[in-house]
Every structure is written in structure tokens, then in C-alpha cells.
Amino acid sequence: MKSNFLKIILTFSLLFASSLFAKEKVYKLKLATTWGPTAIPLIDAPKNMAAMVKKMSNGRLLIKVDASNKHKAPLGILDMVKGGQYDMGHSTSYFWKGKDIDTLPFTTMPFGMTALEQYAWFYNAGGMKLMQKAYAKHKVLSFPGGNTGVQMGGWFQKEIKTLNDLKGLKMRIPGFAGEIMAELGVLVTNLAPGELYTALERGTIDALEWVGPSMDIKMGFHKIASYYYTGWHEPGAETQYLVNKKSFNKLPKDLQEILIVAMRASAYDMFIQNYHLSGLALGKMLKEYPNIKIKAFPKEVMDGMKKANTLLREVVSKKSALLKEVLDHQESYLKQVRPWSEMSDYLYLRDNLTK
Numbered sequence: 001m002k003s004n005f006l007k008i009i010l011t012f013s014l015l016f017a018s019s020l021f022a023k024e025k026v027y028k029l030k031l032a033t034t035w036g037p038t039a040i041p042l043i044d045a046p047k048n049m050a051a052m053v054k055k056m057s058n059g060r061l062l063i064k065v066d067a068s069n070k071h072k073a074p075l076g077i078l079d080m081v082k083g084g085q086y087d088m089g090h091s092t093s094y095f096w097k098g099k100d101i102d103t104l105p106f107t108t109m110p111f112g113m114t115a116l117e118q119y120a121w122f123y124n125a126g127g128m129k130l131m132q133k134a135y136a137k138h139k140v141l142s143f144p145g146g147n148t149g150v151q152m153g154g155w156f157q158k159e160i161k162t163l164n165d166l167k168g169l170k171m172r173i174p175g176f177a178g179e180i181m182a183e184l185g186v187l188v189t190n191l192a193p194g195e196l197y198t199a200l201e202r203g204t205i206d207a208l209e210w211v212g213p214s215m216d217i218k219m220g221f222h223k224i225a226s227y228y229y230t231g232w233h234e235p236g237a238e239t240q241y242l243v244n245k246k247s248f249n250k251l252p253k254d255l256q257e258i259l260i261v262a263m264r265a266s267a268y269d270m271f272i273q274n275y276h277l278s279g280l281a282l283g284k285m286l287k288e289y290p291n292i293k294i295k296a297f298p299k300e301v302m303d304g305m306k307k308a309n310t311l312l313r314e315v316v317s318k319k320s321a322l323l324k325e326v327l328d329h330q331e332s333y334l335k336q337v338r339p340w341s342e343m344s345d346y347l348y349l350r351d352n353l354t355k
């Protein structure tokens, strides 16, 4: 009797000791990005997120980030996360609008929300719920991954004075905005990023859009183009994290929460990092190339773009009930929030111009 009692005590002591010294399980995830290893600040978002996750989890969750040179499929992120080759992805939703049109509006829409309005929509007004709904059929979760802010309308060799100046113009402008430009007579081309500088320099194309000062400066377009037009087509381009649902569900609850918090914090970090870099880059460009003319498209051209936008939205809305639901939701939210944007940031800036 006594020896049995001792045995039990001994067994419990051993169990307790082993639980104290047992190594905690380490979870490992793999993430594929669309971006190359030097695409700052885009590539910084997932890298920063992985570093935060490692620290916050005390090394229990490790995320390996593969740039596009590693997996060679920069536009195949959704497929790879869906298929389980990768647990996570960092990219932009509108890249696969050809495969699933429902994913189109979660990056940005022409004449749509600014970054702040869109974050308000995602986190406070039901945008996130709609995004999960759109990705549910792929068994993938999606979260905002960092924003470029207002993108510039692009670099042009000639001034655009009327709608007629767009006819026959050869321009690189992808996505829904490209469809709008095509509607207005632009010959839209899509070239690989590495070919853009030479194409613009040699006149193979007359214009192109990329992002904004922070990323355009590295491409060198300011050295060869005369006009830099202000934005209309990507007023707040959000990148997206994708997470394979199975991989996510395998994580303990605390690691799931750490992952969600780190994705959100890294998205904000990328947004402000890009804002900072754009300020620096614009100053540098204008100092070194003071003859660059910064222009807004004239009213006639903007009105034409808006008209084409309305028309094409109607056409695309007919393709999917869910897409229509999201576009309508965004539009009604914009109506609700825009008066405040105009009364706050817009009037403040207008009345306090630096020159």
C-alpha cells in the first residue's frame, strides 16, 4: 500500500518536472510574396510581421518569408496559398481578378476610397467581413497588408490637354484603370517591370503608371519623362495577407491572435514607411530634375474617366452578385465618410498650402 502511494507520488513529480522542462512546441509557417527581395517598402511588410511574430511568441511561431526570386511565381500567390504549397502570402488582391472577379475591390478602385477611408471601412464598417466572404471559397483568410496611399497618375512624355490626347496613346496601366483608359482610346500595354524604363525611353510606350515617388524614384522615370500626373486610379492601394485556413486553424489560439495583431501592425508600418519615403523621394526628384512638370488631368479628361468608370462598373457588377454587393457597400460607405474627409484633411491642407 505504502509503496503504491510512493509510486504515485513519484510519477506525479516526474510528470510535473517534465512539463516544466519540456520544450514548447514551435510552429513554422512559410509565406510567399509577390515582391522581389529589394522591393522596399512592400517586402518590408511581411518581413516586419515575421519578426514581430517571433518576438511576441517568444520563438514559438516562426514565419519564413520567400521573395519572388525564390518561388518564381509573383502573380501566383493565391494559388500557392490555396493549394497549401505556402501557408501564407503577401500580395495585392486585384492581381487575380481574372481568376476570381470578387477579389477585385479589396485593393483599391478608381475614384474610390483613400487609405484612411478604406482602413475605416475594413476595420469599422464591415469591409473585413466582406473580404473574408470573398475569399471563403478559396479556403483562405485575408487581411490588410499595408497601403501605398494615393498613387500618382503616371509619367507622360506629352501634356494631356483634352480627351483627344489620350487616343492612340501607348500606356502601361494595369487592372481596372487600364480598362477605363482603353475605353477612352488608350492603347494599353502590360510590360514586365524590368522593361518599363527602356520602353519609355525609346518611345515604345508614351506613358506609364507605377506607384508614387517612394517606388518610382528607383525606376528612374523622372530622368526621362517630362510630366508627372496626379492620381485618380489607385487612391489607396492596399496590399493583402493571405492565410491558408487549415494552417491557421492548426495554430493555438494565442498564436492566432499574435499573427493577427502582427499583420495589422505591419500593415500600418508599411503605410507610414511609404508615406515617409515618398516625401523624401519627391524632394530629391524635384531638386535634381526641377523641370519635371507636376500636373492634374484637366476637368474634361477627369470627367471622361469618371464616365467610363461608371459604365465599366455597371458591366463588371453584372458578373457576380458578391462583387456587386461589395462595390455597392464601398460606394455607400464613401458617401457616408467623404464629407468628413473633405471637411477635415482636405480643407486643412487647402488652407495651409506650403506655396
Ligand code: CA
Pocket: 151, 209, 210, 211, 234
Ligand atoms: Ca500602380
